[in-house]
Amino acid sequence: MIAQTDDVQTLDNEDLIVVKDSTSIQKMKLDHLRPSRAAFYSAILPGLGQAYNKKYWKIPVVYAAIGTGVYFYTTNNRDYKKVRNAYKRRLAGFQDDEFQDRFTDDGLLQAQNTLRRNKELSLLVTIGLYALNIIDANVDAHLMQFNVNDDLSLKPHYKIEEFDNVGRLGLTLNLNLN
DSSP: EEEEOOEEETTTTTTTEEEESSEEEEEOEEETTTTHHHHHHHHSSSSSSHHTTTTTTHHHHHHHHHHHHHHHHHHHHHHHHHHHHHHHHHHOOOSSSTTTTTTTHHHHHHHHHHHHHHHHHHHHHHHHHHHHHHHHHHHHHHHHTSOTTTTTTEEEEEEOOOOOEEEEEEEEEEEEEO
16 A cells, blocks of 8 residues: 655555655665563663663663752662661660751651652652653654655744734644645
């Protein structure tokens, strides 16, 4: 089955797109599994899907984002354990913890609740950034298969109406089919 427009011809049985420019013909092989492979690779190792898509500049961004989330989680977890242990020692009757001069028993309890909430929030943000890494690899692989040429443009414009002297904003869509 052949679906055809003026510029693009798609052959469904061979999964091939033929793009006819005014000077040349280009053939692109469609890989329907490319987005799922990119998402799978990013799920296995963050940044691997971006490398599969040949978007190498995104890999440091992925690791910086996930690394920041992991850093805040470990920091909040360490501080939470310190405060929790100090609170447990105070309940047992000891008065020799590092927070003796800064927090009362209620202050330690509030700090413990705040640090636990921050720890859980850091974990959720890290999981969200991991999921965003997978979604980015998938969407980027999908978008790589689209035909993008210069014959399609979207331009904003500003026009003053002559009848009532009011300015109007708008968008113009130009599609050039040669």
